[in-house]
Amino acid sequence: PLPVLAVVGRPNVGKSTLVNRIIGRREAVVEDTPGVTRDRVYYEATWNGRRFTVVDTGGWERDVVGIDLSVAVQAEYAIESADAVMFVVDAIVGPTDSDEAVVRVLRKAGKPVVLAANKVDNMAQEADAAALWSLGLGQPWPVSAVHGRGSGDLLDAALAIL
Numbered sequence: 616p617l618p619v620l621a622v623v624g625r626p627n628v629g630k631s632t633l634v635n636r637i638i639g640r641r642e643a644v645v646e647d648t649p650g651v652t653r654d655r656v657y658y659e660a661t662w663n664g665r666r667f668t669v670v671d672t673g674g675w676e677r678d679v680v681g682i683d684l685s686v687a688v689q690a691e692y693a694i695e696s697a698d699a700v701m702f703v704v705d706a707i708v709g710p711t712d713s714d715e716a717v718v719r720v721l722r723k724a725g726k727p728v729v730l731a732a733n734k735v736d737n738m739a740q741e742a743d744a745a746a747l748w749s750l751g752l753g754q755p756w757p758v759s760a761v762h763g764r765g766s767g768d769l770l771d772a773a774l775a776i777l
C-alpha cells in the first residue's frame with residue numbers, strides 16, 4: 616500500500632484546492648461554501664517519482680455539534696489512518712479557534728505534520744505565513760493553492776515526512 620498523506624483543516628481554508636494542485640487535476644470539490652467535500656476522498660498522487668495517497672477531508676455536520684468540535688473529530692478520523700498530515704491554515708485570516716482545535720488533535724496523535732500556510736497569493740502576504748510559527752508546529756510553508764505559488768516546496772516538505 617502507498618503511504619497516506621491526510622489533508623486536514625477547518626472548512627474554507629483551501630484543502631480541496633490544494634488537493635487538486637497536488638493530484639494535478641480539477642476533481643476534488645471546491646466550493647465557496649464551507650464544508651462541501653463529503654467525508655474523506657482518496658486520490659493517488661505522484662511527486663518527484665514517489666507515489667502516495669492523498670486524502671481530502673470535509674463534510675462537517677455543523678448543525679449537530681459545534682463547528683470546532685466537528686472539525687476536530689473529522690481531523691481525528693483522517694489522521695488515524697494517515698502516515699503524515701498536511702495541516703492547512705488560511706494565512707490571511709490567521710489562526711482561529713477551529714484551527715487551534717485541530718492543533719490539539721494533531722499534538723495528541725503525534726503523527727508528522729507539515730503546515731501549509733495557504734492563500735499566500737503574493738510575496739507581500741508572506742509575513743502572514745510567518746505569523747503561523749505561533750501554532751508551534753514548526754515551519755509554515757507559504758502556498759497559494761489557486762496559483763500554485765510555493766506548492767513545490769510544500770510538497771517536498773510533505774514527502775520528507777511521509
Ligand code: GDP
Pocket residue numbers: 624625626627628629630631632633644645646647649650651652673733734735736758759760761762
Ligand atoms: P476547503 O473547504 O478547505 O476544501 O476549501 P476549498 O478548496 O473549497 O476553497 C475554499 C475557497 O477558498 C474557494 O473559494 C477557493 O477558491 C479559495 N481558495 C483556495 N485556495 C486559495 C488560495 O490559495 N488563494 C486564494 N485567494 N483563495 C483560495
Ligand code: MG
Pocket residue numbers: 630631632644645646650651652672673
Ligand atoms: Mg473541501
